[in-house]
Amino acid sequence: MNLAGPLYLGWNHLWQHRWRSLLITLTVTLGLSLPAGIWLGVDLAETHLRDRAQSTPLLLGSNGSPLELVFNGLYFSEPGIERMKLRDAKEASPDGLASSIAIYARYQAQGHPVVGTTIDYFEFRDLRLAEGHAFTRLGDCVIGSSVATEFGLAPGDSLVTTPERVFDLTGVYPLKMRITGTLAHTGTPDDRAIFTDLKTTWTIEGLAHGHHDARQLDGVVLKQDDNNTAINASIVEYNEVTNENIHSFHFHGDMHDFPITSAIIVPNSTKSQTILMGRYVGETRTLQLIRPDKHMANLFDTVFRVRMWVAVMLAAVALSSFLIVTMVLLLSNRLRTSEFMSLRVIGASPGVIRFLVLFEAGSILAGSIALTLIILVTFSLLTPSILAWIA
């Protein structure tokens, strides 16, 4: 059988009816890529999220939803979770059992989380600087690669924190932070975070502040005793830490009582982990020590069950789309009965007619599969960025 002829006819038929062919191809593509995309997306999300959870042995936080704690400690979301004291993190990591990395992820700048932590966090997450250096001074920050790309920021530039409530005059004032470094891309939520020292986040919160020396200004001191100095509203409070004013910044209170949202606890051994976990069992405890991977696994067990049902429903939709497309193609071929009859009378064998019909249907299917693969590959390449953005 000469296949060049039917191929030529089939291609011409598809091309002459290209909008119809395209529509059918897109319908089949949608039917294939939706269930496959959901299946793949959940798989990739699980891998991505579970990797981060598995690389975080224990997480300490105030009692409440363990998942909220996981999302705050690992993905810097859920800024409203119950806070704990820095002292709690220190107590959870007694000498010889574990080390702790405090995290205070409550504030934002330009829509990105401002994460107060210590330099240990960079080592723990294996974060490397692409440019500049780590924060060394109050008011310094190191930005993730996505933040740098999104706003075109580099070391030497600055970022202003976002007030929690714009119209709350007694609330948190914005702090202009100096960018000292940008992190290399990791494909994790660290890419879209702004890291500062814990003291800087406490400064954002108002627990530390800097202002003119009241004793050197005339008429601003209203009342003074051994412990406190009351001053009037003319005193200027700094909203940026500079080399000139850094010495005026001071904290009120004991830093160990200052708030953090979570703490990563890194036990020295499995035995240490078991001992630590045991200390946080009991209803009277105000803190919880959790294994993030366990809670993510629980979350994904639920997601998988939902995915199964969604995939089944989408597969049913895909099947109905496929049947409709098949019906469209069959009806289309029925409309072409006269054409096929003429071809047969002129000299085409039944095999040629069958090949022509199969080639057209096969081309649409092949086009749909190719498009689906392109969509899935693109989707899988973009998933880490999408997840980092969502989380």
Added chain:
Amino acid sequence: MSILVKSLVFRYEGERFELAIDDLSVEAQQPTAIIGPSGSGKSTLLRLIAGVLRPVDGSVNVLGETVSEMTDTQARAFRIQNIGLVFQEFELVDYLNARDNILLPYRISGELTLDNPARQRVDQLAEATGITNLLDSRPTKLSQGERQRVAICRALVTHPRLVLADEPTGSLDPDNQTRIVELLRDTAVQAGAGLVMVTHDHDLLGYFDRVIDLPSIKKAHA
């Protein structure tokens, strides 16, 4: 004789129609018209001659070959190599341009090779029928008369020894009817092909050397 029909009986399955012819011979080099009223079996006879239909009984011999005894594959090969067909509704493929429609027998058949002479033949036929400037147009852009010219070119492109035309002027206006019949006859004669045309239009009979009145040669129904 080019066409020899002996003791032919044909019936469509499940229908009461029957075509029965005792004896018919046609010398195809004489342009021949087969006439008869609608439903008399003119088109059926043409399809039997082309080997598209098989008789229940009797034989059909065309150009020295008994097509009534051929298998489908043999009949198809015989048809594509020896017979050109022109249909009443032209039966052009709407997604191919006029040139590809003319070349259709080459594209769908394993027996013919689409080579340069075949392509040149298209140009020659197009020039002879006055459609050279329409070769890149699709059938939907052509008038009825132009479409039928394309169909005539398609019937002649394979150098057939016999052209069978099934009421090719049925859907044309009177002016175009005579023009197309003249064109079909002259082009077939120039190409050295015999012509047998089915029509029910008596005004066109003057263009043919021989006229066969089908009802007069049919056997009476049993």
